[in-house]
Amino acid sequence: MNSAAGRAPTSADVARLARVSRSTVSLVVNDVPTARIPEATRERVLAAVRELGYAPDVSARRLRAGSSRLVLMPLPRIPLNPAIDTMIEHLSEKLRESGLTLLVHGDRTATGTAAARTWAELRPAAVLVTADRCTKSSVALLRRAGTEVLMISERPVPWADALVFDQERVGAEAAAHLLAVGHRHLAAIVPSGPLQSMGRDRAEGLRNAVHAAGARSEEIIMEATHDSAAAAAAAVRRPGGPTAVFTYNDEYGALLHRALDDLGAVMPDDVALVGADNLPIATFLRPALSSLALNPLEIADHVCTAIRSMLERSAHTEPVVAGVLATPLLIRRETS
Structure with missing residues (x-):
């Protein structure tokens, strides 16, 4: 049995096919734990759902219940990598356990009130978004629409709930390792762009x-291109240049690794490298790249806890600021 052409199946269609009431369909589809539905009836409803391809109207459910169970996550402007993918996947699972659904929004460009209007149309209970996509007025717009906002930020924000990633700690941990193995002139790669x-x-x-250790440091700006990596490698290998480099992450580390190898540099004897994120590419290189590992599962747990706390509070109070970056763990390999 198919619904009318061009029309999405409704709960009424499911009820007719399963020969039950619409309220029974609602109880089965929403898996209401207190509902006393005979197993045969439940199976009949689920079979009708599968046959018709029925999916509940989340926005309509929100209008009836007063709130949705959607957590909207606009994609960040920065490129995704396996660590971020793992974090998103685990966050989705943890939110599902709490009765929430993570919806990833693919628009990476919209910002401010224009973005907030687009997100508000989806009627989410909460938006999880990087700070560069939001303004004070856009957060206010979302709250007026009944949507809470949790921002991922590099520093506290006085007008919004925020999860603060202490990025300075990553660089400090890289420095601690390189100083401990004897280097006194260090460089940090700073990516250009987003x-x-x-x-x-x-x-x-x-x-x-x-x-603080009485040593020297410098910054080297680098684009994610072979030509820029070659220029960065030349800056590292200049007379009196740094003997160790923190490469920002493993992807930039791989580019610099190749460029240094092209110059004949021996790692770690001529120059030591430490990346971050512990991506698979770090182990593919020869010599393998040392890296600082951030636990994406632990980060996802912190994010889920913050979202639940934000949605469960009775009224909006002072902005919540929480640090979510656990101590980076150095995975020492051959480049350091």
């Missing part, structure tokens, strides 16, 4: 740790 802000924070963490 990653630059985060890169500068990581470089700041390295610089502070290096200067």
